Amino acid sequence: MIVDLAIAALGLFMAGAGIGAIRTKSILVSIILSGGVSLAASVVFLLMGAPDVAMTEAAIGSALTTVVFLYALARSKQADSETSDTSIDNPAKDPTIPPIDSSLGQTETGAAS
Amino acid sequence: MMRKILVALALAGFAWAFLPLVFEAGLIGEPGQLASAYLENSPKDFAAANVVTAIVVSYRGFDTLGEVAVLFAATAGVGSLLTKKRLGIAGEKIPKQAATEVLLTATRLLTGLLMMFGVYIFMHGHLTPGGGFQGGVVIATAVLLSLLSSPESHVAHGLMTVVESLSGASYVGLGLLGAFLAWGFLDPRALPLGQIGALLSAGAIPFIYSAIGLKVGAELSGILEALKGDRE
């Protein structure tokens, strides 16, 4: 009974963190929240009686995946000047950096959504 | 508008597909027939205390072989996509930020301990929760800490290649040993089964898991090095 309540509470936290990760505008916040989802999932695995899986999820999902995301974010340029809603209709705020590079073969009027 | 309706339809379809799992279909009273057979026969067949290890290494050994192959393919893909030339930073010396005092001290204290902990995890995979994959990930975390703390240092590329190749070859070699000396490929009864709970028990399972642990650790360190932008 207690275990079920604890799993339900963690499930609620996971759902909230998941929705927050998708809806936020900052990519950094969504990466950290996805690490939080993995951590809560690892505790749920432990409460269910699966310690191998809990160890694997904590090490891989919470630690390595977050680090891999952060490294990838650092590798890509313009990581700071774009929000995650940047698209054709809503270009990045910095006017000196073009959001679409013409070297990819697109014209001015192409790329309609 | 059309797009929102389609997205809502897709989500509703998946929710309808998940519904039987949520309501009482997943709550069984007893393990099924296959699970009961694995639970009963695992101490007799392999003398492994950790039943999940016995399943992953020997009963479902081919799945693990496939998983190691998939991890190898992903590492090769990441390593070839993110070379310095393709990232556009071939000749540049990017100024890197020096690590802070806290990170330096913590790394000096923790790297050796983390390596030892990772080796402990995969060596005792048949006795306690853990195993090759968890131990390999902990070793990769130790390598990551040393990469973060001294940004000028590089992963020893030759050493990683040799470790990864040798451990992958020894994994397949142990499997072939099982094919010649025991009942099939990846059968750990090629080496003598000891007593349940001893370190040298369960036949070839600790050796197989050690090989897997070293291979996974080397591969994940390779992925981290490629993502850091250090790969030629």
Added chain:
Amino acid sequence: MNIAQFIGSINPVAASGAILALIGLWGVLTRPNLFKIAVAFSIMETGVNLLILSVGYIRGRTAPILDSAADAATAVQKMTDPVPQALVLTAIVIGLAVTALMLSYAVRLRAAGGASSIESYGDEKW
């Protein structure tokens, strides 16, 4: 069925897993940024792993490791189902591999001069 029976018949792990999988799928379908899509895929993978493992959830039992809590004689009565655990172990590691590959494609696209938004790749001609 009254309310108590209804709530007792829900598998809480499966419910969390299903909700997470649906949140991840919604994120993949509606967000245009490449990194956001990768984060949503990662959340979806966590949800699906929870869903797979929920099939082996037996209330009140312990981990499938033979020690003082459950020895060989009482193994079948006291342990949870070990087969989904072995499957999810594999699935988590492969999830990491797929995420790393997805992100390296995103980084490569950005390094070649593209934008971070998936809308701008609508006209690629093969």
